Every structure is written in structure tokens, then in C-alpha cells.
Amino acid sequence: MTERASGEAWTMSRGYARLLALPLLFLAVFFAWPLLRVIVRGFVDPSPGLANYIRVFGDGPYLKVLWNTVETAAVVTVLCLAIAYPVAYVAARLRGAWLHLAAAAVLIPMWTSVVIRSYAWMVVFQRQGVLNDALLALGLTDTPIRFLPGSIAVHVGMVHIMLPFMILPLIANMRAIDRTLLSAAAILGANPAMAFLKVFLPLSLPGINAGVALVFMTSLGFFVTPALLGGPRHMLAAVLIEQQANQLLNWGMASALATTLLVLTLAIYVFYARITGGAAGAGAGR
Amino acid sequence: MAKHSSLSRRTLLKGAAVGTAVAGFPAILKAAPSQLVIATGGGKLEEAYAKVHFAPYSTKTGIKIVTAPNTNAKLKAMVEAKNYEWDLCQLPAEFAAHAAKQGLLEPLDWGQMDRAKMLTGTAHEHFVMSDVAAYHIAWNTKNVKSGAPKDWAEFWKASGRRGLWKRPFQTMEVALMADGVAKDKLYPLDVERAFKSLDKIKASTLFWNTGAQSAQILIDGEVEVSATWNGRVHDPKIGGAPVDYHFNQSLFVSDAWAIPKGAPNKKEAMEFIALAMSAPNQAAFSTIIPYGPTNTAAMPLIDPKVAPALPSSAENYPKGTFLDVTYWADNGDRVAEQFNKWIL
Numbered sequence: 001m002t003e004r005a006s007g008e009a010w011t012m013s014r015g016y017a018r019l020l021a022l023p024l025l026f027l028a029v030f031f032a033w034p035l036l037r038v039i040v041r042g043f044v045d046p047s048p049g050l051a052n053y054i055r056v057f058g059d060g061p062y063l064k065v066l067w068n069t070v071e072t073a074a075v076v077t078v079l080c081l082a083i084a085y086p087v088a089y090v091a092a093r094l095r096g097a098w099l100h101l102a103a104a105a106v107l108i109p110m111w112t113s114v115v116i117r118s119y120a121w122m123v124v125f126q127r128q129g130v131l132n133d134a135l136l137a138l139g140l141t142d143t144p145i146r147f148l149p150g151s152i153a154v155h156v157g158m159v160h161i162m163l164p165f166m167i168l169p170l171i172a173n174m175r176a177i178d179r180t181l182l183s184a185a186a187i188l189g190a191n192p193a194m195a196f197l198k199v200f201l202p203l204s205l206p207g208i209n210a211g212v213a214l215v216f217m218t219s220l221g222f223f224v225t226p227a228l229l230g231g232p233r234h235m236l237a238a239v240l241i242e243q244q245a246n247q248l249l250n251w252g253m254a255s256a257l258a259t260t261l262l263v264l265t266l267a268i269y270v271f272y273a274r275i276t277g278g279a280a281g282a283g284a285g286r
Numbered sequence: 287m288a289k290h291s292s293l294s295r296r297t298l299l300k301g302a303a304v305g306t307a308v309a310g311f312p313a314i315l316k317a318a319p320s321q322l323v324i325a326t327g328g329g330k331l332e333e334a335y336a337k338v339h340f341a342p343y344s345t346k347t348g349i350k351i352v353t354a355p356n357t358n359a360k361l362k363a364m365v366e367a368k369n370y371e372w373d374l375c376q377l378p379a380e381f382a383a384h385a386a387k388q389g390l391l392e393p394l395d396w397g398q399m400d401r402a403k404m405l406t407g408t409a410h411e412h413f414v415m416s417d418v419a420a421y422h423i424a425w426n427t428k429n430v431k432s433g434a435p436k437d438w439a440e441f442w443k444a445s446g447r448r449g450l451w452k453r454p455f456q457t458m459e460v461a462l463m464a465d466g467v468a469k470d471k472l473y474p475l476d477v478e479r480a481f482k483s484l485d486k487i488k489a490s491t492l493f494w495n496t497g498a499q500s501a502q503i504l505i506d507g508e509v510e511v512s513a514t515w516n517g518r519v520h521d522p523k524i525g526g527a528p529v530d531y532h533f534n535q536s537l538f539v540s541d542a543w544a545i546p547k548g549a550p551n552k553k554e555a556m557e558f559i560a561l562a563m564s565a566p567n568q569a570a571f572s573t574i575i576p577y578g579p580t581n582t583a584a585m586p587l588i589d590p591k592v593a594p595a596l597p598s599s600a601e602n603y604p605k606g607t608f609l610d611v612t613y614w615a616d617n618g619d620r621v622a623e624q625f626n627k628w629i630l
Contacts, residue, residue, distance in 0.1 A: 061627040068630075119502075126508045148508060149492060227495045232452070232629040240626065246359045247381070248619050249388055 038255045045252030052256035062240065062257065066264065069237040072226065073219035076158045080166040080215050081208065083159065088170030106164050114161055118228045121157040122148065125229070149231035157225045165218060166211040173207025209276055213269065220265055237261050319551050322349050322558060325356035325375035334574040339562045349554060365390045365547045374545045374555035379415045380455060382542040383615035386412035392545040392552055398560035400583065405598065407608050408540065408580040414563055415540035417577035420597035420606060421456045422536035424519050425511040426504050427528040434511070437535045438464035441511055442487055449503050449512030452493035454625035455614060459537050460513060469535060469607040477621060481628050493629065504529050520576040520595055536606035538597055540580065572596055
């Protein structure tokens with residue numbers, strides 16, 4: 001406001017900056033301030049000092065659970081990417097009604113609650129469930145296989161929930177890729193595989209980065225699905241944080257765990273951004 | 287479209303008029319609030335409360351009851367911020383004990399309730415236990431056709447898979463009983479002994495997370511036997527699901543009524559609790575939900591046909607033992623950490 005008064009010229013970027021002021025204020029009040037309070041709480045509750053962090057990094061279950069969390073999120077992210085990439089590749093070429101149909105197929109599962117979908121996977125994977133019945137009927141196994149609780153069930157359940165978050169950024173990115181570039185590559189002598197590897201894949205990297213960041217970070221905070229489908233080994237950080245915050249009313253400890261997870265997430269993000277040339281995240285494309 | 291909007295406007299005006307009228311009253315009479323907000327766990331429990339407690343209370347006092355979900359952490363947030371959304375709450379008793387220890391609850395007015403009639407251990411300064419549920423042995427009747435475990439020691443030896451709660455709370459007690467600790471000698475818990483007992487069955491146990499899950503794995507036959515709460519298998523058994531249970535060596539747990547520290551409508555909240563704890567209300571509740579009364583004066587009012595399903599009936603109560611909420615309020619954090627480490 002004072003800028004105007006001092007007679008400084010209006011520029012496009014300054015105008016955008018002002019448009020941003022309101023959302024930034026909103027984020028400051030409803031995101032940054034509470035987050036700061038959580039971080040501070042980890043150091044002062046129940047008494048000032050590092051006691052909570054000594055517990056987190058000590059002999060308890062906490063580091064192991066944090067590691068489990070990162071590992072599970074990483075596996076889910078890789079699986080999501082492997083499944084989503086071909087789907088998005090095909091979907092991005094669709095036009096008109098077919099595109100709508102593909103989008104609906106991706107989006108509709110998102111409207112069902114995560115809890116219900118996780119219970120549904122329980123029904124599929126249990127001892128007398130759909131999958132075991134099928135395996136038994138086909139003669140592939142004599143006795144029911146124990147899927148529950150287990151890694152397969154957790155990964156399938158989580159991938160199912162996270163897939164749209166990988167597919168959608170990929171489609172958005174791939175639709176913007178000029179496919180005549182592939183023809184150009186072919187004219188210059190590239191076979192289809194080479195054209196894909198040298199032209200399409202690099203151009204789709206921003207989409208991959210956005211999807212990977214979205215899926216990985218959301219997976220770090222998963223609660224219901226690993227709790228229902230996973231065994232003790234799949235206890236994730238969110239479960240411990242909920243226990244501390246909601247069952248034991250130990251908000252200092254809950255804050256310390258949440259802050260550790262946040263720092264870990266940011267560290268991984270920064271590392272990922274470095275190795276992929278700073279293109280990680282949806283907003284970092286330019 | 288026009289019809290809809292005019293309708294909603296009329297409803298809105300009517301609502302505003304009622305609101306003004308109701309809000310006007312206390313100012314004139316300096317009396318009760320127009321509504322009382324009660325936090326509950328929702329579901330069937332809340333439906334029963336609505337029928338048995340809310341309706342008579344509103345009729346008697348003219349105060350409307352509104353409910354909210356009873357998220358534990360919210361209680362602490364409200365009291366810390368002195369910004370109250372609830373006037374009173376229904377909480378798991380062990381959590382109420384924990385909250386009381388942290389100074390989050392108002393002391394109750396025991397002058398309005400008959401403390402002498404309460405089951406031993408259910409009347410506390412800051413909360414009152416409201417019903418008796420049982421954490422007990424249950425089995426799938428298709429998987430276990432005969433020889434269902436009679437006690438926790440047999441439950442530990444049962445062939446196949448068993449289910450236990452993925453929380454130390456209640457599971458530790460059961461592990462000690464399985465190892466031969468008498469039900470009246472559980473506290474203070476011998477944590478090391480409980481873990482040794484749990485070690486024996488860790489590989490063949492499915493640790494479930496929620497009550498609904500425990501019922502589902504039993505009914506679907508994912509496990510042979512499982513610990514669960516009687517309220518989870520009572521209806522399915524009657525409905526013909528392949529599940530059965532008994533109360534032998536069961537661990538009694540409870541919900542509790544409590545008032546957040548500093549909540550503004552304490553007088554009305556206390557009157558509500560007194561009504562809910564009265565013998566007729568307790569009896570009516572237990573007729574709908576198979577959780578027994580904690581007020582012993584309610585037992586004679588209960589239909590003899592209903593009594594066998596209730597953990598605190600004369601027949602069932604001696605078979606089990608009450609969980610010590612004070613132990614868990616004092617040691618929950620430490621034992622939970624050990625348990626989480628053990629289970630990984």
C-alpha cells in the first residue's frame with residue numbers, strides 16, 4: 001500500500017504478489033502458526049529440554065517405526081509409478097468421451113471412504129476370502145494362503161488408494177507433451193523405444209516428480225489401511241502419533257514424533273529434488 | 287428451484303425466531319442454557335443414550351441435547367484453550383482416569399448420586415463409570431466345533447490362529463491370566479511376565495486394531511478364537527453368525543461420564559449425569575445394549591431374560607474382574623512404549 005503512495009510503478013509481478021497476500025495470510029494463521037506451536041511443544045512439554053527427542057532417538061520403538069514408514073511409503077510410490085505410467089500414457093492420448101470415461105474410472109474410487117476400501121480388501125484377502133477361494137478353486141494352492149496381516153495386503157491396499165494421485169499429475173503432464181516431437185525423433189532415425197527414452201520420458205519427468213512427491217508424502221501419513229491390513233511390522237508413524245496425542249495425551253511426545261517425521265520428509269524431498277535436478281513437486285516446474 | 291429457495295428461507299426464518307425465543311429465556315429467567323452438548327462415541331451407543339437418557343432429560347428440563355464426537359485429544363484442547371464445545375462427555379473410563387490425572391475434568395457432585403450402590407471401583411471423584419462391558423474369549427463355531435477354550439490358559443493353547451487387541455491395555459491382563467495369575471492378583475501388572483506369556487503366541491496371533499475388526503475376523507473365520515467385547519458379538523450370535531463366547535475370566539471395562547474442567551454448564555451437566563446413572567435409566571440402557579449397569583440398584587429392574595447377556599449380572603459378574611483404570615492412568619505411557627517395541 002505504501003508502495004503506491006510512494007509512486008512506485010505498478011508491475012505485473014507486483015500485482016501477482018498482492019494477489020498472493022490473502023492466501024499467504026490464511027496459510028500463516030491456519031498452517032504456519034499451528035505448525036510452529038507443534039514444533040515448539042515438542043521441546044517444552046512436559047518440561048523444557050530435549051527429553052522427548054531423547055526418547056524418540058533412544059531405545060524405544062520409534063526409530064524402527066519411522067523407518068517402516070519411509071520404507072512402506074517408498075515401496076508404495078514405486079508400485080504406483082509402475083502401474084500409473086502406462087495407464088496415464090494411454091489415457092493422455094484419449095479425447096472426448098473416452099477421456100471423460102478414463103477420468104471417471106480414475107476418480108470414482110476416490111469417492112469411497114478409505115476405511116470402507118480397506119475393509120473391502122480385508123474381505124478379499126482373508127483366509128476364507130475371495131482371493132483364497134479363487135486360488136483354491138484353481139488348484140493353485142491346497143491350503144488357504146495367509147495374506148492377512150501382511151505386506152502384500154498393505155501394499156495392494158495403499159497402492160489402490162494412492163493410484164489416482166499418481167495418475168492424475170501424469171495425465172496432466174503427458175497431455176501437454178507435443179507428440180509430434182516423437183514423430184520428429186522417428187524422422188531423425190530413432191526407433192520407438194529410443195524416441196520414448198530420449199524424448200517422451202524426459203519430458204514427462206515433471207509429471208513423475210509431482211506424482212512421486214504427492215504419493216510418497218501422503219503415504220508417510222497413512223493410518224487406517226496399514227492398521228487394518230498390516231501386522232505389527234506395519235505399524236506406521238501416524239499410529240504412534242495418534243496414540244501419543246489421543247490415547248496417552250502426551251502432546252509433547254506426539255509433537256516430537258510429528259516434527260521428526262516432518263523433518264525426515266523434508267530431508268527426503270530436498271534430496272529427491274537435488275537428484276532430479278530441482279524439478280520435484282508440482283509447483284517447481286518452472 | 288424457486289420453491290426450494292423460498293422453503294429454505296422460511297425454515298431459516300422459523301429457525302431464527304425459535305432461536306431468538308429460546309435465547310431470550312435465560313436472559314429473563316437467568317436459568318438453564320437452551321441446549322447441552324454431549325460428546326459420545328456415536329453409533330449404537332448414542333442411539334441408546336438418545337432413547338434412554340436424552341429424551342427424558344429434555345422432557346424434564348426443556349433443554350435440548352446436541353451430540354458431538356468424543357475425540358479424546360479434543361477434551362485436552364478445549365480445556366487448555368478454555369473454549370468449550372462440550373458440556374459433558376462419555377469417554378472410555380481408562381481415558382477418563384488419565385484425563386482426571388492431567389486435571390482436565392471437573393469433580394462430580396456425588397450428593398446427587400447414590401455412591402454406596404455403585405459397583406466397587408466404578409465411582410471416582412472426577413468421573414463415574416456408566417456400564418460394564420466384558421473383554422472375553424470368543425470363537426468361530428465353524429472353525430472350533432468342540433473344545434472351545436474355557437479360560438485364557440486354554441485360549442493360549444488353542445490350535446490355529448487367535449486374535450488379540452494390538453494394544454497393551456487389556457491384552458497384558460489377559461496374557462497374565464493365561465500364565466496363571468489369579469484374576470484378583472493382576473495389579474500392579476508384572477509387565478515382564480506378560481511379555482513372556484505373549485512371546486509364546488506371538489507367531490500365531492493376529493493383532494487387530496478395532497472392535498469392529500475383532501468381530502469381523504471371528505465371524506469370517508479368519509481366526510479360530512479371539513478376544514473381543516461382548517457388545518461386538520452379542521447381536522451377531524443372535525443373528526445366527528458362527529460365533530460364540532462366554533464370560534469366564536473376562537476383564538470388565540467401562541465407559542464413563544465426565545465434565546470438562548471449567549465447562550460453563552456444570553449444573554445441568556451434573557443433573558444429566560445423575561439422571562443417566564439413576565437405576566431406571568441404567569436398567570433401560572442395559573435392555574438395549576448388552577452392557578450391564580454399574581449402579582447395583584438397577585439390576586433388580588432388569589428383565590431376567592436380558593440379565594444373562596450382561597457382564598455385571600449376578601451370574602456373570604463373579605466370573606471376571608474389573609480393569610484397574612488407575613493403574614493404566616499411572617503406567618499407560620511406559621507400558622505402551624514397551625508393548626510397541628515388543629510387537630515390532
